[in-house]
Ligand SMILES: NC(=O)C1=CN([C@@H]2O[C@H](COP(=O)(O)OP(=O)(O)OC[C@H]3O[C@@H](n4cnc5c(N)ncnc54)[C@H](O)[C@@H]3O)[C@@H](O)[C@H]2O)C=CC1
């Protein structure tokens with residue numbers, strides 16, 4: 242095909258991984274649509290954004306796992322992308338087979354995108370975590386291979402906080418047990434060891450989006466709130482930060498965990514911590530299953546040290562709904578099921594209509610912005626870079642995106658390559674070993690785009706190059 246001179250009608254692949262020469266698309270002719278209005282004020286501007294190519298949007302293949310909300314699916318389909326949406330996560334081998342083919346993957350908390358899986362993802366540009374946690378993705382490996390990762394940092398925080406409030410009262414009044422008894426036909430009216438929550442102390446471990454929201458709700462119900470966090474944070478209401486986890490455990494009637502999955506938080510609540518807790522206190526974990534040593538919890542509950550617990554998360558969680566909560570999945574599952582006053586829920590902390598809709602919109606918008614415009618605002622593993630959109634007033638402009646290793650001298654070399662053009666605007670930022678450069682250049686002829694791409698890819702620092710025009 243003879244390329245036309247006008248870059249607006251040009252058809253050429255101008256995005257590539259330096260480590261993979263598989264074409265993302267070989268015949269793109271349709272332009273991208275404009276980003277949605279939900280970008281918000283910061284990105285809005287008066288002149289209509291130009292539709293950037295080179296891809297036929299229908300060439301962009303997206304795999305959505307774990308029942309991503311239809312709001313998100315519709316935004317992506319509205320762009321013309323090919324979207325396959327599955328209700329469950331996939332076993333690793335099936336995931337590998339599918340991920341080889343796609344440019345974008347959307348997941349929730351179950352799908353593990355570890356190095357083994359990502360190594361096979363030769364065409365992958367971007368990952369959307371349609372949830373808060375990103376511990377299921379090897380963020381560093383992804384960044385080093387030019388794959389940006391986005392999430393929704395707080396759209397389900399309120400849902401988790403409300404669930405925890407419900408659990409505090411449910412545990413204090415042994416509602417789960419009374420309800421189970423009634424379901425079995427047993428009337429068992431008791432008040433022994435059933436309490437009001439008014440005046441009791443709630444200890445929040447991790448005072449971030451969820452912990453701080455919970456703090457406000459708990460105080461409104463008359464609880465005293467203390468919290469422990471590795472950083473010093475402003476206390477909301479009359480809550481109080483305590484200096485150590487031990488202080489919190491010794492003082493709290495209810496301990497609730499809201500920390501991310503990190504090496505330091507794994508097994509954070511184990512035998513030594515249960516020993517510090519008050520006799521007859523309660524434990525709630527809606528963070529990650531790795532944070533609590535479950536056999537130690539079982540022991541603490543059998544001994545009466547812990548009067549009740551609510552667990553929403555587990556070290557191993559099944560890929561789909563079904564009768565999976567057995568010892569085959571987690572070796573202590575039957576022990577947990579045999580305890581009284583324990584609420585076991587299947588990781589539903591963020592599972593409300595409101596949260597899932599909001600997450601769908603937020604993450605899908607971020608993916609569209611990244612695919613169509615290269616904007617990394619909100620990325621959890623790339624430097625955040627934003628340039629205002631190219632507009633129809635700028636006909637022969639191109640946006641150069643260069644993801645590269647963060648080593649000295651790169652900018653000079655890139656600017657030599659772009660040197661024959663006027664660089665209208667440029668942004669460059671780094672995060673650890675990876676840097677992200679975006680430059681809008683003017684007076685670009687179609688023939689020059691391939692040269693620019695080839696020259697950038699020839700640099701030893703190159704991770705991935707995209708030229709949008
Ligand atoms: N059950 C569910 O469905 C959901 C679970 N989650 C989990 O909840 C976690 C917390 O969520 P957010 O509040 O949004 O996170 P966040 O990032 O806003 O807050 C986490 C807080 O934990 C603190 N922290 C980190 N390491 C710590 C340590 N070793 N000791 C004490 N504090 C520590 C941080 O400084 C931060 O203030 C998420 O990472 C996710 O794993 C989130 C949403 C839904």
Ligand SMILES: O=C(O)C(=O)COP(=O)(O)O
Pocket residue numbers: 349350351371372373374375397588589590591592
């Ligand atoms: O948002 C999170 O981190 C959660 O744990 C919720 O995960 P989910 O979307 O329900 O798989």
